Amino acid sequence: MLLKKYMKERDKNMENMIEVRNLKKCYKIPVRSKGMAATIKNLFHRKYDIKKAVDDISFSIKRGEVVGFIGPNGAGKSTTIKMLSGILYPDGGKVKSNGLVPFKQRKQYVKDIGVVFGQKSQLNWDLPLIESFELMRYIYKIPKEKYEANLEKFIKLLDMEEFINRPVRQLSLGQKMRGDIVAALLHSPKIVFFDEPTIGLDVVAKEKIREFVKYMNEKEETTIIFTTHDMQDIEKVCDRLIIIDSGKKVYDGSISEIKNIYANCKSIEVLYEDGRKEIKTFNVNETPMNVVMENLFAKSGIKDISIIEPEIDGIIRDIYEGRIKLPALEGCV
Ligand SMILES: Nc1ncnc2c1ncn2[C@@H]1O[C@H](COP(=O)(O)OP(=O)(O)OP(=O)(O)O)[C@@H](O)[C@H]1O
Ligand SMILES: [Mg+2]
Structure with missing residues (x-):
């Protein structure tokens, strides 16, 4: 009996919480025309450019995962x-999340999700923070005990006692961000989407948010998707990394895997006397270090050379800038 219960629990944990198949989204961008005649013509036959923002992306996320x-x-x-949060409808492909189709069953879906946009606060500017939270309690019909328990816990974890009664417009960016996070999580959502929650914050505030997200994932088993440009966020918070570029998925795996793939990669930063700086990344298995050095010493005008061990920040920068090709790395560049 116990074994059966355990197996059931385990199978539940293996379930996919989010399934995305061949997801596509295009934006129609109006083309601006030059000259009066063209502008008038354009009024009747508007021209558009099509921007493929999401171009055939597929992935699955298991219950309780935290994905960067x-x-x-x-x-x-x-x-x-x-x-994924049902704010936009896709142009193609499928999304199933928590057993629902987000943009079709939005009313039911939002009960179990939380969304935090670092670039756009959802709090009421004129209300004291605590009243914005009360509003959430009303909107989501959160039972009193649950609301109070969550509020107390979150205020403590995010160190918010000091500013909870202040109007939102008087709060600093980091305080507002913490407020936004609490507002989005008071109803204990099963899935939370964080879109750049640490943008513009100082190291202390960033750390608080990272610890909080980790807590929510580990202790409350919340499934989390986290976007950021700060690789420290990823290293400290996420188990898994999905990299997208120009609307396509280019990597999906663990952070240690990506580091291992690039373990044989070294970068050399060359500073020239005329001030130019060059970073070269190469695979030591294919081009031994002595060969690289000999080539460099043959050049003139070099002021300084430093060898950079691949850190996650550097690896990601190299991927973004095309210096490292995914998934195979042969040769680097
Ligand atoms: N409402 C919109 N109308 C037209 N184009 C849009 C719109 N929103 C986004 N785009 C375009 O779609 C592409 C993807 O934008 P998106 O905001 O998803 O990127 P992102 O990965 O979140 O970038 P960032 O790191 O800057 O936040 C971009 O080229 C952007 O200019
Ligand atoms: Mg963005």
């Missing part, structure tokens, strides 16, 4: 998050 979703500016991260 990264990529350069404009890669399609926020667009994907908006489709």
